[in-house]
Amino acid sequence: MNFEQGPIRPPSEADSLFVRVTRNCPWNKCLFCHVYKGKKFSRRSVEEIKDDILAMERGASRVESYALKIDSSGRITREVLEYIYHHEPNLLQIAFWLYRGGKNVFLQDGDNLTMPADKLAEILIFIREQFPTVERITTYTRAKTAGRRSVAELAMLKEAGLTRVHVGLETGYNPLLDYMRKGITAEEHIEAGLKIKEAGLSLSEYVILGLGGRSMWKEHALETAKVLSKIDPNFIRLRTLAMREDIPLLEKVHLGEFQLSNDDEIVVEEKLLLENLHGTGYLVSDHILNLLEDVEGNLARDKTSMLKIIDNYLSLPAEERANFCLGRRLGIYRYMRDMEDAERYEQVSKLRRHLIETGQDQDEFLIQYRGNFI
């Protein structure tokens, strides 16, 4: 199919159709981020984007005509997907999207509110015209950019069809925002978040556990909780810091200037964050990088049960915590209760023994291993 696709989307948008509105990130300086490094930011023209949407619409029509041939009801079934896989694999993405209901669209790349509001509104309206089944359209944006938009402009985007905005807060601690070259202050984050909410848009704020390392973890947790409690976004989505060769922060790690926290330290930090967090939105751990994936729930209703999951982990004997971390990272466990499966527990214990016998430090191994998931 002849349309552009960007490199990433949030996990919550896995079932969405991706429409690339801008390319890369206009800021591109954050020390912990590798996604768009070395790539130049540009805005795509409305015509280009509309051409992509029309190409997607033609693709959807083709999928629907295959579905009608296979089943007179025209339903997109697994059989239809299989047929497309074998006969026109370039339609698979659109076929899967339709199979999952064809309801959600995610606008790529990193900062789409850099588009003039009237042009972005034109695109949003066009998407809904071409795909009347669409119920939700979301986008990433930098809070700095959102903060430059008036509430009236943001409300106009909502009116045109924008549903939710995903924003990387990362931390609410100003010295850490500065150190990580995020290019924004906590106060600006609050202002932008409140504006987005006032415009009636749903707001997802992302936080990176471990971002403060060993020297700033406490301030990171406390100040982030403070900022998020003031914004009270609809969703707070947790991520965990991970390193790979193309992340600029790694140089500071090698120099010994930044010390990465291990899994236990990150869970202690998560607890401090959650204890100090107040609001009505949902805390979500929807990323494989998070050790405790089941720490999820409504802040007003489920805080106690979320803290209990954290306490359960922290009260495990050291050997079991180490076993869980290794098993979770290697995909053998998902939840702590999976350790009750004796076969899996022994499988992980064997791997732990191997690490110890070969002189490998488990923390270092896991820190390196986390890099495979970004």
Ligand code: SF4
């Ligand atoms: S603003 Fe977002 S996409 Fe851009 S460099 Fe920072 S983290 Fe990466």
